[in-house]
Amino acid sequence: MSARHDRPDLADRRVRVQGQPVDSYPLLPPEAERGSVRRITEVGEEVLHRPCREVTEFGTPALSALIDDMFVTMHVADGAGLAANQVGIDLRLFVYDCPDDDGIRHVGHIVNPVLDALDPAGRRLIDEGEGCLSVPGAVMAVPRTDRAVVRGFDKDGNPLVIEGTGYFARCLQHETDHLLGHVYLDRLAKRDRKDALRQMADRREQVFARRAGKAAVLGR
Known part of the structure; x- marks a missing residue:
């Protein structure tokens, strides 16, 4: 999911990492410092439109490296969340670096996530308004619940429960949708979907130029 354009500097926010409060946290997460930028898949590519496979092997160097790469790719693309199939890997995993509406920054990853059904x-x-890194440049209004609870595991197989409100709840729902093979365009009326694709066609090259510029600054 793309980041909000009106968000204040994340460095000034309270931070929760993997659902737990921390005293301080860098603007560029440690995972992003280690990772390599990957290409982000775009709407229409088959990997985005089918359910992802469960992760069955935890604690592996390959899984850690994928998470590192996803963090830096998300950062370069000005994202608030990124699912594994958005970098071409059909595994049930997403990363996030997203503010909620109460001034708290949430940073982490979750493997094999399942959304709780809320009363x-x-x-x-x-x-x-909601955007997607795989629909570059488009922003459309999408109805989402104002609270979300996701259950899954960390990369080492430890159970996780992540709760979000406001924009972070939207992020959790958006990224879980990706792992089920859905993009946010699937939730739009036909006319609105066409509008989003027009926005993408008009702004796509500008978005790619911004991403390339951020990658260059990081030396990636």
């Missing part, structure tokens, strides 16, 4: 009486649907 309809205790949730609200919010229509808010």
Whole structure:
């Protein structure tokens, strides 16, 4: 998912890493310092439109390296979340570096995530602008619940429960959708989907130039 354009400097926020509060955290996560930038897949590519495979091997160098690469790729693309199939890997895994609406920055990864079904009486649907790194340049209003709970594992196989509200809840839902083979365009009416694809056609090259510029600054 793309980052909000109106967010303040993440360095000034309270931070939760893997769901736990920390005293301080760098603007560029350690994973991104280690990773290599990968190509981001685009809507229409087959890997984005089918369910991803469960991760069955934890604690491997390959899984750690994938997470590192996903973090730096997300950072270069100004993202708030990135699923593995967005870098061409059909595994149930996503990373995130996303603010909520209460001034808290959430950073982490989750493997084999499953969204909890929430009681309809205790949730609200919010229509808010949403973008996707695989639909570069397009932003459309998408209804999402204002709270989300995701259960899964960290890269070493330890159980995780991540709860989000506001924009972070939107991010958790958006990225879990990716792992089920859905992009946010699938939630739009036909006319709105066409509008999003027009936006992408108009802005795609500008987005790619921005990404290339950020990668160059990082020496990637």
